[in-house]
Amino acid sequence: MKRKTWIRMLAGILAAAELFSLSGCRTIKAKPLSTGSAMTDTDPASPDTLQDGAVTIAGFSVRLLQQTFSEKNTLLSPLSVLYAMTMAANGAEGETFAQMESTLGDMELLSSVLPSVACSLASDKDSPLHMANSLWLRDGEGLTVRQEYLDKMRVFYDAAIYQAPFDRTTTDDINQWVSGQTGEMIENMLDSISEDAVMLLINAVSFDADWKKAYADEDVQKGFFTAENGTRQEISLMYSEETAYLSCENAEGFRKPYKNSRYAFAALLPDEGVSMAEFIASLDGEKLADILQGSTSGIIHAAIPKFTANSSLELTGTFKKMGITNAFEPNLADFGGIGSYGGAPLYITSVLHKTHLELDETGTKAAAASVVEMGSGAATESSGTLKRTIILDRPFLYMIVDTYSGIPIFIGVCMEP
Numbered sequence: 001m002k003r004k005t006w007i008r009m010l011a012g013i014l015a016a017a018e019l020f021s022l023s024g025c026r027t028i029k030a031k032p033l034s035t036g037s038a039m040t041d042t043d044p045a046s047p048d049t050l051q052d053g054a055v056t057i058a059g060f061s062v063r064l065l066q067q068t069f070s071e072k073n074t075l076l077s078p079l080s081v082l083y084a085m086t087m088a089a090n091g092a093e094g095e096t097f098a099q100m101e102s103t104l105g106d107m108e109l110l111s112s113v114l115p116s117v118a119c120s121l122a123s124d125k126d127s128p129l130h131m132a133n134s135l136w137l138r139d140g141e142g143l144t145v146r147q148e149y150l151d152k153m154r155v156f157y158d159a160a161i162y163q164a165p166f167d168r169t170t171t172d173d174i175n176q177w178v179s180g181q182t183g184e185m186i187e188n189m190l191d192s193i194s195e196d197a198v199m200l201l202i203n204a205v206s207f208d209a210d211w212k213k214a215y216a217d218e219d220v221q222k223g224f225f226t227a228e229n230g231t232r233q234e235i236s237l238m239y240s241e242e243t244a245y246l247s248c249e250n251a252e253g254f255r256k257p258y259k260n261s262r263y264a265f266a267a268l269l270p271d272e273g274v275s276m277a278e279f280i281a282s283l284d285g286e287k288l289a290d291i292l293q294g295s296t297s298g299i300i301h302a303a304i305p306k307f308t309a310n311s312s313l314e315l316t317g318t319f320k321k322m323g324i325t326n327a328f329e330p331n332l333a334d335f336g337g338i339g340s341y342g343g344a345p346l347y348i349t350s351v352l353h354k355t356h357l358e359l360d361e362t363g364t365k366a367a368a369a370s371v372v373e374m375g376s377g378a379a380t381e382s383s384g385t386l387k388r389t390i391i392l393d394r395p396f397l398y399m400i401v402d403t404y405s406g407i408p409i410f411i412g413v414c415m416e417p
Helices: 003-016 047-068 078-089 094-104 112-121 148-154 170-183 276-280 284-293 316-322
Strands: 031-034 074-076 129-138 143-145 158-164 197-210 220-226 231-248 251-257 263-270 296-305 307-314 337-342 344-358 363-376 384-391 398-402 405-416
Touching: 003 316, 003 384, 031 148, 031 284, 047 074, 047 078, 047 094, 047 276, 047 284, 047 316, 047 405, 074 307, 078 094, 078 129, 078 344, 078 363, 078 405, 129 143, 129 148, 129 170, 129 363, 143 197, 143 344, 148 158, 158 170, 170 197, 170 296, 170 363, 197 344, 197 405, 220 296, 231 263, 231 384, 251 296, 251 337, 251 398, 263 296, 276 398, 307 316, 316 344, 337 344, 344 405, 363 405
Parallel strands: 129 158, 296 384
Antiparallel strands: 031 158, 074 405, 129 197, 143 337, 197 363, 220 231, 231 251, 231 296, 251 263, 263 398, 307 344, 344 363, 398 405
């Protein structure tokens, strides 16, 4: 396995993305060890490799959704979780690395895909998508971090690195950093830092885009949303005519573009009689990628409800179910590539993921942040004349998608607005 190659890959999209300015915000009190560095140019991935990579990332997205969905509104940023976890995997070795790679995806394949996406993002200074990384180290004599690991975080992940006492001021600093990187959509990432924590690996993602064609006042009408248990609530539905039809054997939907056309909102409405749990269970990476990349052109009379979504998840149990077990066990975890604390090995103590989304007549704002806490211990559209009416007035699955690569940046389920 080419370790350096996949490290560059996983760093790519974050290293290339612009950081939000923190001007006007409270100054971070933690000692900065590095503010990151520019990423080197990367050769673009071939169309076939890009498609295979999109399937791999879609597969991770589906598995994460399947493990976290519980018949309620759900919202995730698979990319944010992926990058925070791979910052840890960057220092994993032996069986710990093998388990993380098996769950997160084929690193060698992805190493050819994400740098290409990253360079594309870097060339678009007006991109509505922004991402950033940071690494927080407990101040004191106990923690020993390998310089090679810090260099990789700085060079390949463009991570800002801080040394801090891990007290209340550090909690405030981290919340300030996350808030700044997410356009203040996620303001209280942490309530406190565990006394056992010695390192925090953080990723932040934000998205803010207007629709390519905004809704007019007359496009917004009152309607009713019917939940799976039959209860109904009055909602505001936004009507439009779309041209990209999405379908599979048990659902249909559409894609609605944002202003720059690279990103789109995609929705899938399960067939009548198919529960959301059944539909999600039927998905895998290849199927989801085929749906997103295999749209059919037509005339779709569509309606989307105005809604907001928020989610806060602790993913330790989720990743254990997905196959990553050693990383969370002090006696089994092998993060020798990172370092140690007081001579004791490091292991992952928690994985926290928070998301926020607002969708209305003008566009969509979304943000996510992921914190991995470490402690010590032992598409091409075909022509056609298809006509459909798809009203999202019952539970539906939705995504914010990079139409260039087919990669889902956010994925969620609306069980009730």
